[in-house]
Amino acid sequence: MGTFHETGIAEASTPVAPVASKNMIAADLIAVLAAVTSSDPRVLTIQDRSALPSGPFELAHRSLQAGLRAWVERQTGLPPGYVEQLYTFADRDRGGAGQYVISISYLGLTREQPASGEHEASWRSWYYYFPWEDHRAGTPSMIETVLLPKLEAWASAPQHPGLRPDRRQRVAITFGRGGRAWNEELVLQRYELLYEAGLIQEAVRGSSPGTMRQGVVPGALPGTGQPMILDHRRILATGIARLRAKIKYRPVVFELMPETFTLLQLQRCVEALAGRLMHKQNFRRLIEQQELVEETGETTPDTGGRPAKLFRFRREVFAQRAIAGTKLPISRA
Amino acid sequence: MGTFHETGIAEASTPVAPVASKNMIAADLIAVLAAVTSSDPRVLTIQDRSALPSGPFELAHRSLQAGLRAWVERQTGLPPGYVEQLYTFADRDRGGAGQYVISISYLGLTREQPASGEHEASWRSWYYYFPWEDHRAGTPSMIETVLLPKLEAWASAPQHPGLRPDRRQRVAITFGRGGRAWNEELVLQRYELLYEAGLIQEAVRGSSPGTMRQGVVPGALPGTGQPMILDHRRILATGIARLRAKIKYRPVVFELMPETFTLLQLQRCVEALAGRLMHKQNFRRLIEQQELVEETGETTPDTGGRPAKLFRFRREVFAQRAIAGTKLPISRA
DNA sequence: AACCTTATACTCAATACCAGTATATGGTCC
DNA sequence: GGACCATATACTGGTATTGAGTATAAGGTT
Numbered sequence: 001m002g003t004f005h006e007t008g009i010a011e012a013s014t015p016v017a018p019v020a021s022k023n024m025i026a027a028d029l030i031a032v033l034a035a036v037t038s039s040d041p042r043v044l045t046i047q048d049r050s051a052l053p054s055g056p057f058e059l060a061h062r063s064l065q066a067g068l069r070a071w072v073e074r075q076t077g078l079p080p081g082y083v084e085q086l087y088t089f090a091d092r093d094r095g096g097a098g099q100y101v102i103s104i105s106y107l108g109l110t111r112e113q114p115a116s117g118e119h120e121a122s123w124r125s126w127y128y129y130f131p132w133e134d135h136r137a138g139t140p141s142m143i144e145t146v147l148l149p150k151l152e153a154w155a156s157a158p159q160h161p162g163l164r165p166d167r168r169q170r171v172a173i174t175f176g177r178g179g180r181a182w183n184e185e186l187v188l189q190r191y192e193l194l195y196e197a198g199l200i201q202e203a204v205r206g207s208s209p210g211t212m213r214q215g216v217v218p219g220a221l222p223g224t225g226q227p228m229i230l231d232h233r234r235i236l237a238t239g240i241a242r243l244r245a246k247i248k249y250r251p252v253v254f255e256l257m258p259e260t261f262t263l264l265q266l267q268r269c270v271e272a273l274a275g276r277l278m279h280k281q282n283f284r285r286l287i288e289q290q291e292l293v294e295e296t297g298e299t300t301p302d303t304g305g306r307p308a309k310l311f312r313f314r315r316e317v318f319a320q321r322a323i324a325g326t327k328l329p330i331s332r333a
Numbered sequence: 334m335g336t337f338h339e340t341g342i343a344e345a346s347t348p349v350a351p352v353a354s355k356n357m358i359a360a361d362l363i364a365v366l367a368a369v370t371s372s373d374p375r376v377l378t379i380q381d382r383s384a385l386p387s388g389p390f391e392l393a394h395r396s397l398q399a400g401l402r403a404w405v406e407r408q409t410g411l412p413p414g415y416v417e418q419l420y421t422f423a424d425r426d427r428g429g430a431g432q433y434v435i436s437i438s439y440l441g442l443t444r445e446q447p448a449s450g451e452h453e454a455s456w457r458s459w460y461y462y463f464p465w466e467d468h469r470a471g472t473p474s475m476i477e478t479v480l481l482p483k484l485e486a487w488a489s490a491p492q493h494p495g496l497r498p499d500r501r502q503r504v505a506i507t508f509g510r511g512g513r514a515w516n517e518e519l520v521l522q523r524y525e526l527l528y529e530a531g532l533i534q535e536a537v538r539g540s541s542p543g544t545m546r547q548g549v550v551p552g553a554l555p556g557t558g559q560p561m562i563l564d565h566r567r568i569l570a571t572g573i574a575r576l577r578a579k580i581k582y583r584p585v586v587f588e589l590m591p592e593t594f595t596l597l598q599l600q601r602c603v604e605a606l607a608g609r610l611m612h613k614q615n616f617r618r619l620i621e622q623q624e625l626v627e628e629t630g631e632t633t634p635d636t637g638g639r640p641a642k643l644f645r646f647r648r649e650v651f652a653q654r655a656i657a658g659t660k661l662p663i664s665r666a
Numbered sequence: 667a668a669c670c671t672t673a674t675a676c677t678c679a680a681t682a683c684c685a686g687t688a689t690a691t692g693g694t695c696c
Numbered sequence: 697g698g699a700c701c702a703t704a705t706a707c708t709g710g711t712a713t714t715g716a717g718t719a720t721a722a723g724g725t726t
Contacts, residue, residue: 024357025357026358027423063422063423064421064423085421088418088421088437089396089397102435263672264672279715281675281716281717284673285714301723305671305723306671306722306724307723309672597704612685614686615685617705618683619683632692639690639691639702639704640703
């Protein structure tokens with residue numbers, strides 16, 4: 001090998017039926033479908049909550065995006081309002097079957113609806129899989145009591161010095177130690193750190209992923225979140241990280257909201273995604289100054305207080321807010 | 334995102350020859366390899382500058398990332414310092430051959446070196462393909478004289494009103510009209526707009542890519558940049574957009590710099606990428622306050638002025654600067 | 667009436683950011 | 697040597713953004 005593949009041009013004029021060759025592979029679609037229900041960020045799962053929905057990419061579809069949309073709709077009965085590609089991987093034996101599979105993962109945003117039962121799909125809070133990521137009620141105590149002691153031990157173990165940053169420094173950065181602030185976007189980095197440190201169930205399975213029986217989860221590592229099959233939990237981490245970053249500069253939150261909502265509901269939704277509390281006044285200032293919403297004129301007497309005004313997303317500004325450079329007003333308390 | 338899947342979950346067990354089935358497809362790798370030489374942002378091209386380097390993904394590789402690295406190194410003799418996945422396309426007939434090909438595109442950063450000649454690869458300024466993207470010497474006159482008149486005509490044409498934002502508004506946003514500021518990150522959006530408006534050579538070819546003869550470029554649309562085969566120019570636009578966004582929050586510029594450099598050289602490099610001039614004093618303050626560089630103690634009497642101090646990138650902080658939230662100090666003049 | 671929740675209006679301080687001026691330093695050209 | 701050039705360094709002012717807090721009004725519940 002080692003020659004440039006003459007892309008396209010050479011064979012452009014003569015259509016050839018696909019010939020099975022040694023280098024042909026199968027393609028899979030994997031979806032991280034997210035919704036927020038009653039201040040809870042949820043993800044659609046199958047197989048008794050142990051897997052993300054996935055399926056083969058079919059040649060019948062016009063494009064990847066179209067294929068995913070059609071397929072998600074068939075699976076769940078709900079069309080995702082927003083779809084974005086996450087990552088593509090093609091590691092050998094990823095599937096454990098000795099076969100080569102390319103997996104293309106997607107992030108989709110919807111509102112939670114009762115999933116059509118035929119596929120035993122169900123919604124589940126994503127903090128079920130990543131309990132260390134929810135800082136809305138303060139730093140979860142399991143970080144101090146469970147994770148950090150083990151990470152500390154791992155970081156203290158001898159390692160060959162390389163170009164990679166020091167283990168202690170990585171712990172400090174990703175978990176906000178040593179005067180550093182917690183950064184909610186580092187979901188994937190934290191997962192990979194825990195994985196390397198052997199604190200993640202899936203890592204213990206090691207090189208034989210087939211050995212984990214479905215549904216039956218050994219309790220070897222209590223408190224480090226619910227495992228998933230293969231690398232689905234890593235894909236979920238990627239999706240969460242992407243979404244947490246995205247809500248800061250594009251108004252995608254509204255895909256997760258009902259048609260009309262109060263500003264507090266909107267805040268609670270963002271807080272659910274970010275896993276952190278916001279400063280209320282500053283959050284409102286931010287939303288209003290960006291002119292992302294408009295009043296409907298109605299109010300709701302929902303939460304047993306002064307009725308809150310109802311708002312509606314101004315879809316016109318979606319294109320304008322191409323880059324808003326928005327930081328979220330995170331509160332320390 | 335660059336570290337995704339570097340740690341293989343499951344790599345060892347018995348490799349089985351893939352069985353050809355109806356849903357099997359071929360996978361391609363396409364690389365946007367970028368370098369900056371003498372204030373010029375360049376991309377590696379092949380086939381008389383009409384294509385990005387690409388090649389089949391080989392089953393021999395451990396992972397996609399590894400496959401791309403090995404392959405780029407073999408082709409060009411230089412290992413990319415930084416590699417990141419861009420996007421995966423799998424549109425039917427993308428190749429025009431009636432064949433199904435999944436293309437996984439990557440962005441790689443290096444320093445320019447004489448490409449190994451055997452494959453007729455050559456470096457080319459990316460503004461050769463996107464002349465409207467270089468605003469370092471002010472807004473290019475071709476925007477006013479060539480693009481905007483035609484875009485105006487296109488926007489005035491009747492269109493069925495849908496949910497999509499108004500054509501005029503899209504032009505205003507992407508090209509910074511009507512009081513809006515130019516946003517250098519909207520490379521892809523601008524390309525797609527021009528494509529839809531029929532101002533891009535590749536769009537004129539329409540659905541029969543075989544009709545464009547190699548090397549011979551019809552001069553139907555003068556001044557709208559050099560075309561490439563298939564959708565390579567779109568992929569390049571994706572890479573440029575990603576890089577322009579990335580330099581603002583991760584210190585990837587240094588992958589494009591020599592070991593030691595002056596602050597002005599660094600500034601010129603960033604300016605080349607962003608296609609805009611920076612405010613010198615503020616740029617220096619930004620670099621220094623982030624402690625990204627350190628003095629080597631030496632100076633260079635290069636550019637016929639007072640010798641400039643030489644600096645070196647502090648690799649230790651690479652991990653720390655996970656998210657710096659940095660805006661570049663763009664100057665209005 | 668006491669209390670809860672939300673809405674609205676300000677204030678205040680600390681930065682961050684944009685832009686400009688002024689001066690020092692080493693080299694080149696005449 | 698002196699004019700000139702390009703760079704480096706230092707300092708200043710104005711404005712916008714950000715984080716956080718106080719105070720008050722309004723509708724509903726117990």
